[in-house]
Amino acid sequence: xxxxxxxxxxxxxxxxxxxxxxxxxxxxxxxxxxxxxxxxxxxxxxxxxxxxxxxxxxxxxxxxxxxxxxxxxxxxxxxxxxxxxxxxxxxxxxxxxxxxxxxxxxxxxxxxxxxxxxxxxxxxxxxxxxxxxxxxxxxxxxxxxxxxxxxxxxxxxxxxxxxxxxxxxxxxxxxxxxxxxxxxxxxxxxxxxxxxxxxxxxxxxxxxxxxxxxxxxxxxxxxxxxxxxxxxxxxxxxxxxxxx
Amino acid sequence: xxxxxxxxxxxxxxxxxxxxxxxxxxxxxxxxxxxxxxxxxxxxxxxxxxxxxxxxxxxxxxxxxxxxxxxxxxxxxxxxxxxxxxxxxxxxxxxxxxxxxxxxxxxxxxxxxxxxxxxxxxxxxxxxxxxxxxxxxxxxxxxxxxxxxxxxxxxxxxxxxxxxxxxxxxxxxxxxxxxxxxxxxxxxxxxxxxxxxxxxxxxxxxxxxxxxxxxxxxxxxxxxxxxxxxxxxxxxxxxxxxxx
DNA sequence: CGTGAGCTTGACTTGTTTCAACCAACGTGG
DNA sequence: CCACGTTGGTTGAAACAAGTCAAGCTCACG
Numbered sequence: 163x164x165x166x167x168x169x170x171x172x173x174x175x176x177x178x179x180x181x182x183x184x185x186x187x188x189x190x191x192x193x194x195x196x197x198x199x200x201x202x203x204x205x206x207x208x209x210x211x212x213x214x215x216x217x218x219x220x221x222x223x224x225x226x227x228x229x230x231x232x233x234x235x236x237x238x239x240x241x242x243x244x245x246x247x248x249x250x251x252x253x254x255x256x257x258x259x260x261x262x263x264x265x266x267x268x269x270x271x272x273x274x275x276x277x278x279x280x281x282x283x284x285x286x287x288x289x290x291x292x293x294x295x296x297x298x299x300x301x302x303x304x305x306x307x308x309x310x311x312x313x314x315x316x317x318x319x320x321x322x323x324x325x326x327x328x329x330x331x332x333x334x335x336x337x338x339x340x341x342x343x344x345x346x347x348x349x350x351x352x353x354x355x356x357x358x359x360x361x362x363x364x365x366x367x368x369x370x371x372x373x374x375x376x377x378x379x380x381x382x383x384x385x386x387x388x389x390x391x392x393x394x395x396x397x398x399x400x401x402x403x404x405x406x
Numbered sequence: 407x408x409x410x411x412x413x414x415x416x417x418x419x420x421x422x423x424x425x426x427x428x429x430x431x432x433x434x435x436x437x438x439x440x441x442x443x444x445x446x447x448x449x450x451x452x453x454x455x456x457x458x459x460x461x462x463x464x465x466x467x468x469x470x471x472x473x474x475x476x477x478x479x480x481x482x483x484x485x486x487x488x489x490x491x492x493x494x495x496x497x498x499x500x501x502x503x504x505x506x507x508x509x510x511x512x513x514x515x516x517x518x519x520x521x522x523x524x525x526x527x528x529x530x531x532x533x534x535x536x537x538x539x540x541x542x543x544x545x546x547x548x549x550x551x552x553x554x555x556x557x558x559x560x561x562x563x564x565x566x567x568x569x570x571x572x573x574x575x576x577x578x579x580x581x582x583x584x585x586x587x588x589x590x591x592x593x594x595x596x597x598x599x600x601x602x603x604x605x606x607x608x609x610x611x612x613x614x615x616x617x618x619x620x621x622x623x624x625x626x627x628x629x630x631x632x633x634x635x636x637x638x639x640x641x642x643x644x645x646x647x648x649x650x
Numbered sequence: 651c652g653t654g655a656g657c658t659t660g661a662c663t664t665g666t667t668t669c670a671a672c673c674a675a676c677g678t679g680g
Numbered sequence: 681c682c683a684c685g686t687t688g689g690t691t692g693a694a695a696c697a698a699g700t701c702a703a704g705c706t707c708a709c710g
Binding site: 356357358368369372373375376 | 655656657658659
């Protein structure tokens with residue numbers, strides 16, 4: 163049979179620490195919250211996953227709270243006829259399922275884009291830590307608010323903007339989030355997304371994504387080489403989405 | 407100058423109690439949480455607002471937590487060039503701004519559709535009640551999960567469905583939410599939305615909304631008379647959104 | 651070397667927007 | 681009371697954005 167292997171030559175380095183440090187990194191916060199507690203309280207479990215794999219299915223409940231440490235993932239929803247919408251991209255340091263904290267069913271599936279490394283914390287411990295530590299609750303509320311904010315932006319994008327605006331805003335938003343994590347080199351960043359990821363996130367077809375990106379390249383706005391993306395004209399790109 | 411009056415012949419009845427009782431009604435929950443507490447703890451303030459008025463602006467912070475008791479409102483985001491996206495419709499019993507609980511800036515504006523009655527609770531008290539009562543925290547988490555769920559559905563709708571599907575799913579979702587509140591009479595419900603509200607929520611133009619609704623009427627799916635909407639063929643409408 | 655995943659390009663079709671005119675209902679102010 | 685302006689809805693024709701279909705390309709893998 164033809165090649166079914168998912169991600170051939172990858173070796174995932176061991177242990178956290180690759181998890182970038184930034185405001186509201188749950189991995190950091192929970193690890194710190196475990197200090198001075200009984201031995202196995204909040205003890206994380208380490209996991210890895212291959213690219214393109216579905217990690218959590220929609221509607222499922224988890225008894226551990228997962229935090230992404232390395233690699234890119236996406237949360238998505240698929241209609242019965244196969245149409246797919248990517249709700250958000252998960253970057254290192256992101257909580258992978260906020261509903262898991264309260265044992266509620268997940269509203270969307272989580273899928274690996276690249277090979278991943280992630281940790282899971284026992285739900286009961288997380289819940290206890292949150293209800294005892296006001297700072298943790300405040301952080302959780304900031305994460306919630308952030309997600310709501312993002313969801314609202316996604317809604318305006320999908321509902322009220324054209325294809326070029328959507329793709330531009332997607333790239334800009336990713337760039338900002340990566341910058342916060344110190345994962346950019348100047349205007350260049352690691353960019354493992356295939357065009358079909360962009361299509362499913364922007365709510366347009368793969369073919370059209372190709373056209374839009376080609377247009378951007380011709381206009382000297384962005385440059386994509388292999389798995390790296392460079393924003394050659396940040397101001398121009400921002401002008402595309404109407405944010406001068 | 408011509409008539410600037412907003413809602414001519416409305417009289418808003420006094421006091422809560424119109425607030426429908428259903429799972430996760432914050433108004434109820436907070437009122438119950440105030441029982442057996444010092445006199446002014448969690449004491450609500452009553453408010454009214456006229457239809458079409460903006461109640462809270464995007465980016466603002468509130469020191470009181472608002473809960474809608476009567477009437478319909480919408481949360482919306484407007485682009486600099488005037489394009490508008492309605493994120494969600496607020497129905498009686500809904501928390502009007504979940505970020506207000508933690509004093510975080512609102513990601514969207516809140517606008518009255520009909521004349522409204524709503525109550526606000528002091529933020530500090532709400533926060534204290536939540537951190538002391540696990541049941542309240544659990545309820546908040548359910549509300550938040552519900553909103554995330556809704557946001558995800560909105561994203562699929564806007565990103566991956568056509569106009570007719572979007573409008574149908576909008577009507578169905580509203581009908582379900584009203585049913586939960588006991589605000590429907592059979593398949594008929596009070597429906598104060600104008601076509602431009604539907605347009606801004608579904609991410610299409612007013613003209614096109616008119617076309618889609620006319621098509622629904624011709625197909626015998628829904629009937630709109632004045633301010634009442636009847637789903638004449640629920641199964642048929644569900645079939646439109648691909649949910650048999 | 652063969653295969654499949656991913657990207658590019660072009661021609662054609664479809665869905666949605668835009669523009670425009672028109673009507674009905676309603677309040678308002680002369 | 682009537683004439684007027686506004687809001688909300690309806691309809692049709694033309695313009696446009698995006699989708700679909702199809703072919704050809706590269707490249708990494710097995």
